[in-house]
Amino acid sequence: MWFIPPWVVATMHVDLAAFYPNLGNNANNASYLFFIEYYMPKGVLGLVLAAMIAATISPMTTALNRNAGIFVRNVYQSVINPNATEIQQMRVGKLSTLANGVVSVLAALLFASIKEYSFFDLMMLFGALLQMPLAIPSLLSMVIIKTPDWSAWATLLVGLLVSCFMQFGFDIHWLQPWFGNTPFTHREQVDLTVVAMLFAQIVFTGGFFMCTSLFYSPLQGQRKKEVEGLINNLNSPINKEEEASIDRRQGIYLGRLSQILGSAIIVVGLAFESGLDMLTFIVIGGLILLAGTHLYRSGVKPIPMVIPN
Numbered sequence: 001m002w003f004i005p006p007w008v009v010a011t012m013h014v015d016l017a018a019f020y021p022n023l024g025n026n027a028n029n030a031s032y033l034f035f036i037e038y039y040m041p042k043g044v045l046g047l048v049l050a051a052m053i054a055a056t057i058s059p060m061t062t063a064l065n066r067n068a069g070i071f072v073r074n075v076y077q078s079v080i081n082p083n084a085t086e087i088q089q090m091r092v093g094k095l096s097t098l099a100n101g102v103v104s105v106l107a108a109l110l111f112a113s114i115k116e117y118s119f120f121d122l123m124m125l126f127g128a129l130l131q132m133p134l135a136i137p138s139l140l141s142m143v144i145i146k147t148p149d150w151s152a153w154a155t156l157l158v159g160l161l162v163s164c165f166m167q168f169g170f171d172i173h174w175l176q177p178w179f180g181n182t183p184f185t186h187r188e189q190v191d192l193t194v195v196a197m198l199f200a201q202i203v204f205t206g207g208f209f210m211c212t213s214l215f216y217s218p219l220q221g222q223r224k225k226e227v228e229g230l231i232n233n234l235n236s237p238i239n240k241e242e243e244a245s246i247d248r249r250q251g252i253y254l255g256r257l258s259q260i261l262g263s264a265i266i267v268v269g270l271a272f273e274s275g276l277d278m279l280t281f282i283v284i285g286g287l288i289l290l291a292g293t294h295l296y297r298s299g300v301k302p303i304p305m306v307i308p309n
Contacts, residue, residue, distance in 0.1 A: 004035075005031050005032045005034075005035035005036070006028075006031045006032075008035055008039065009031040009034055009035055010031075014031075014034060016028055016030050016031060016034060019034060020033075020034075032048070032052075033045075036048055040280070041273060041276075041277035041280050041281065042273075042277070044280070047265070047284075060104075063100075064097050064100050064101060064104075065097070067096065067097075067100045068093045068094075068096040068097045068100065069093070071092075071093075071096045072089050072092055072093045072096065076089070076092050077089065125193070125194060125197070128163075128166075128194050128197035128198050128201065129163040129166075129167060129197065130163065132159065132163075132197070132198065132201040132202075132205070133155075133156055133158075133159025133160050133162070133163060133201065133205055134156065134159075136155065136159060136201060136202070136205050136206050136209060137151070137152040137155040137156055137159075137205075137209055138152075140155075140206060140209045140210070141209075142234070144209070144210060144213055145227065145230075145231065146213055146216045147209070147212045147213045147215075147216055148212055148215050148216055148217070149223075150212075151209055151212035151213075152209075154208070154212065155205060155208055155209040155212070158204065158205055158208045159201060159205040162200050162201055162204050162205055163197070163201070165200075166193075166196065166197045166200055167197075170193075170196065170200075172184065172189050172192050172193050172196070175192060175196070248298070248299040248300075249299065250299070251295045251296065251298045251299025251300075252295075252296055252299035252300060253299075254292070254295050255292045255293065255294070255295030255296025255297070255298075255299055256292070256296060257292070258288055258289070258291055258292025258295060259289055259292035259293060259296065260292075261285075261288055261292070262285045262286065262287070262288035262289030262290075262291075262292055263285065263289060264285070265281055265284055265285030265288065266281065266282055266285035266286065266289070267285075268281060268285075269281025269282050269285065270282070
């Protein structure tokens with residue numbers, strides 16, 4: 001859904017700079033506004049903005065809480081204060097959330113000051129430079145278990161070195177002979193840089209992790225029991241006794257709110273629109289109403305899960 005407006009505007013070859021000259025080189029960021037203004041029924045702009053803000057805030061709050069939980073459980077309680085009370089953990093969690101928020105704001109200001117890349121390009125580069133070195137050993141360690149204990153950290157360091165080289169030493173123009181020495185546009189340079197970074201991470205970082213298996217030696221003692229327990233847990237399905245209890249009131253509350261919102265959108269479409277515009281409101285409201293009904297039913301009466309034998 002996020003990519004449909006830019007795709008439509010790009011397919012129609014719309015000159016956004018002519019419609020929004022005040023944005024200058026950032027006119028491409030107005031693709032959502034143009035799509036809503038010229039292709040969607042009147043009155044949808046506020047609904048779309050509310051949905052975009054909600055979709056942005058939801059993972060943001062989840063990330064802040066997750067990062068605070070990671071710091072409290074894995075750093076503060078495990079290393080700094082193993083005997084911390086719940087009040088102390090809550091206090092440290094609040095401070096950690098505040099610190100994460102400040103860092104996020106500073107990072108946003110830093111990204112906004114970079115004029116060469118759009119926000120989307122920055123997120124793609126961030127994923128290729130930092131997230132890939134973290135993701136590769138995390139994923140491969142679940143597949144290739146017979147590696148030395150130092151393989152994950154060593155692979156992370158190799159991945160960071162690969163990222164540094166691709167960012168500061170690699171020149172995208174080295175690839176021009178593969179494309180008939182045709183000069184690259186700015187868009188092509190950014191896309192090829194991301195692709196080259198991902199390729200380098202997969203080949204060199206992933207290859208290094210797999211090569212560490214050559215240095216594997218059979219485990220002994222307590223470490224052997226820990227790894228065998230990990231393998232046993234990975235191969236064992238979760239039983240009902242291990243499942244955490246679920247507070248189903250969230251489904252009831254969210255379901256009711258979604259039902260009210262969906263019904264209100266349908267009423268607005270029937271009262272103020274006609275023809276295709278009215279149908280659009282009815283479809284959007286109907287989907288929200290259907291989702292709300294499902295959430296409410298799952299809260300009132302849990303949906304049984306069928307586990308195959």
